[in-house]
Amino acid sequence: MTAIDPTAHLTAEQIEELGRELDAIRDEVIADRGEKDAAYIRKVISAQRKLELASRGVLLFSFFPPAWILGTAGLSVAKIMDNMEIGHNVLHGQWDWMRDPKIHSTTWEWDHASPSDQWKHSHNELHHTYTNVIGKDNDLGYGIMRVDEDQKWHPFHLGQPLWNFVNACFFEYGIAAYDLELGRNLSKRRRKNPEFRARAKAVGRKIRKQVLKDYVIHPLLSGPSFITTLAATFTANVVRNLWTHSVIMCGHFPEGVQVFERRSIKGETRGQWYLRQMMGSANISGSKAMHFMTGNLSHQIEHHLFPDLPSNRYAEVSVKVRALFEKYELEYVSGPLPKQVFSAWRKVFRLSLPNKNPKVKTPDREKELVAA
């Protein structure tokens, strides 16, 4: 977090021009979107299902160590595919244009503790609309951490490296609690709210089903391999949680990512909204396999600019987006996964303590724009 606004050199006209150029990139993809993209997502879904079935099949003999290793690895990958390249993106409506009711944001359910409709609300509506706006975007630290100097320090934050680690291991439950806004809703007054209770019940049902499948039925089907299969599904869930948590931390927490004040988004134009997404996200560089396993959230910047474009197109879009960053002299935050994870963790540790300097404030961009 720098005290200097990295977008201060842009005039209001430039920001709107930038918005138009981004709109054009989006239109190009939409005009070209078609059969190949549809074939892509169907292939991924089919591969995920086959991999999951095969892995669970192998795990029926998990008392045999090579079977345990192979099955657990396969199931971990299958769960990551389900959550990232498929679930996250389908639930974003990236594939709604196909009008296939089986691959649609309104009908999809994923291998996750949080029911898809609750996740869609907190993620698509709140996080994507109010990205990195302090007090509006709860993804900034998930309500349990301080990830920017501008967020108020509280002694509770001293423990945040530990909270973050526990959250990473059980990330899917963390997200379910977060989507329920448990922290806020557990107060005496709100606890009885029928709407909250209905949502909590839905989460309970979802978790029960998930637990029954992974920790009861599948181990039971394994007969003598009961214990080893139980260990395998637990391991696969933890691997999936650690992986998705790391990828998601890299999206908005690494150094160089900007946060915004509540009043800076009042009357925000489309161009300004785009600019906020550009400055508020960070990418992960790497191979095709890396992009795939992150559900293309390695292209976090592109995803935040165009959350409803099919994920298989972010790679080609990133070339054009990067060129715009250069043209407008903005910093494109990107790095390999280990570096970004380290950067995010360092921030979690650093900000567990109060700010060293007297509170540094981000300049209010809106004010400057008015002045310009």
Next chain:
Amino acid sequence: MVTTPLLPSDYLDLVSPLRAGADLRGRIEAVRPETADAATVVIRPGRGWRGHTAGQYVRIGVDVDGVRLWRAYSLTSPTDREDGRVTITVKAIPDGKVSNHLVRRAAPGTLIHLDQATGDFVLPQAKPAKVLYLTAGSGITPVMGMLRDSESDAIDDIAMVHCAPQPQDVIFRDELHGLVAEEKLRLTEVHTDTDGMLDIARLDALVPDWAERETWACGPAGLLDAAEEHWTAHGVRERLHTERFRPSVVAAGDGGEVTFSTTGRTVDADGATPLLDVGEEAGVLMPSGCRMGICFGCVTPLKAGAVRDLRTGEITEGEPGVLIQTCVSAAAGPCDIER
């Protein structure tokens, strides 16, 4: 429970999409050209197919450029075809996404989605003694289904008047002439490029006893409107059965009357206000999200009518299964929103 959050059928679909109990699908087995712009598509329907009655149509869902589009086509195969396959015959219309795809690009092996056959353009149980089929262009397709069916054997006297631009545009021409040679059919072809459009009054000359016949007519709206007027004028309207392929053309550009059928409210909307706002104004419970077309929190079924995407001007027409983003869609004529 073993497969949560999916269903066992999601896995079975990977290996056996046509099995009993699956969503009804079919596999295209062959596409045979009939004329320069028409082709017959041979479909092997899934195990759940309940058969059809001659003259009925089937709605099929085809992925064109990755987008599932649904259209209705008349079945042209006899109901008792031995191999259990069904056929539809499709004429490619200018700018017709699905018809052009089926005629020119569809490949054998492709899976398509099906509804059960439906439609009341069928022969009655008690077969009339004398029948007239009045058809034009692809309007011949449901009638061909009837002619090919064994049902037709019970009819003694079948006359047919068919209009097409030129002889080579007549779909099933050889087969029709075969029926004529076997004296099963009396056929008049009207070639509109040379003869001009059929003047309905000419029927007196072409089929003098037309008014005594039960008539099934299928073709463009102009022909059907004229026929309905003609039959009504002669007091024999009850003997005329018509089938329209395009019930109503949606007038685009202006707003229209919006029906929220679940809530049971109808309001007038202009062509610029997002349907989300229109619904909320009317006190309808509308799901909403970002209000800028990105979060898909507002997606709602469009049952009928047409809406315009305010961002692109693109028109989406309603039918079962079509979902729209209400926050960026405005009415483009009367429409029915399922909320």
